[in-house]
Amino acid sequence: MDLEKNKTNVLQEISKVAQEAGRSPEDINIIAVTKYVDLNTTKEMIALGIKHIGENRVDKFLTKYETLANEPIVWHFIGSLQRRKVKEIINKIDYFHALDSLNLAKEIQKRAEHPIKCFLQVNISGEESKHGFSLAEIDHVLSALTDCDKIIIVGLMTMAPIDASDEELTHIFKTANELRLTLKNRKLKNMPLTDLSMGMSRDYKIAIQNGSTYVRIGTAFFS
Secondary structure, eight states: OOHHHHHHHHHHHHHHHHHHTTOOGGGOEEEEEOTTSOHHHHHHHHHTTOOEEEEOOHHHHHHHHHHTTTSOOEEEEOSOOOGGGHHHHTTTOSEEEEEOOHHHHHHHHHHOSSOEEEEEEBOSSOOTTSOSBOGGGHHHHHHHHTTOTTEEEEEEEOOOOTTOOHHHHHHHHHHHHHHHHHHHTTOOTTOOOOEEEEEETTTHHHHHHTTOSEEEESHHHHO
16 A cells, blocks of 8 residues: 555646536545544554544544654544434544534534534435435424534435445536535525535545545555
């Protein structure tokens, strides 16, 4: 594994795709998903200039958070979060990417000591195995979140089926961006909806073409 080479390749590809889509590469935030790599590899990634780090397990996040306390990291929790675990991490992270239930929102509201930047997880594909709100639930969810002053909905997050074709990926990511724009135009309280968290190593190019501002890269960095 050549981390520096992999990082250079990913950044060059993202820059190319962004420019071809008429976007600035600076608008794309690259999250290194370090859930499968050890502490030293994570440190190497940070030393190479990647400051956005994503974890999806509470125990692994806490270990890295404590050990890397002096590093200039923007922490992203990108996995499903059990309500009983909220109190352990919610005041340590910078972004939470998987707000997928109102009960979870209530727990965050209860435990957060300051406003938390959250992405509303939306199940665009309709896969039963995927977490997230259906499109039909969105209006109700946003209404229910209105009084949650500790939750800032900075954007939407969605994931595509692992076997989705390019056409399906385009449809899913385009739909997410259109929904984000529609909701943003409502100018709802505590819901700027400026961002989109979508795209992983296998599909980040199509995600960027369709407005993603946060891509989650694991395999392309660490293999």
